Amino acid sequence: MRAGALSVLGSLTLALVAPPALAATIEVTIDRLVYSPASVEAKVGDTIEWVNKDVIAHTATVKGGWEVMIPPKSKGRITLKQAGAVDYFCRFHPNMKGHLNVAP
Amino acid sequence: MLDIEAAKLAIQKSKTKEVVDFAKDMERDHEAVNKQALDLVKKLKVKPEDNATSQALTKAAKEERAKLAKLEGTAFDKAYIENEVAYHKQVNGALETLLIPSANNAELKSLLETGLKIFQGHEQHAEHVAGTLK
């Protein structure tokens, strides 16, 4: 009985200290003015990292929201804090468009 | 190159943040594209030809710049941005209908196609700035 109780307690403790699902880093490549993948499924706490292969700077900008600067041949990142679907674009080249689906 | 000169003029003359920021974006992007084009020219060991299209673009840009130099304030901002919309439209038209179809080198074609996307972006960006000036 004692061993049984301990093992129940043990597994309960483990359940309580078990970390929540690990946050992921999702990479979006920018090559010749195209975000790829153009649409990303993510969740709150995940980080989006844009890898810019172009020789010119881009941004990932949400109208009325956040903006990430992505310098040429460099990276930019943001950790998602809010659930919901957002469209983003490049402020310098508004013909570049991307989309994020952020689950809670 | 003339687009960079117009940008430098705007950075110097304009007092509107949106316009100055746009001009800085133009200066930076066009310098990067020019550098790539010059690198490719060197690599391919070709001589960039002065053709009727580039001559017409250069002439129009020079005239436009002379006009801009005489303007101040809001009149300058509006003329500069309207000119940027028109200039990018013209360049994009030349790229789409003439330069890209006649490019027979794959690297050159790819550079021109990327250039077209960049300048289409600039055209939209300029249109957006023009909207904020009204």
Ligand SMILES: [Cu+2]
């Ligand atoms: Cu961009």
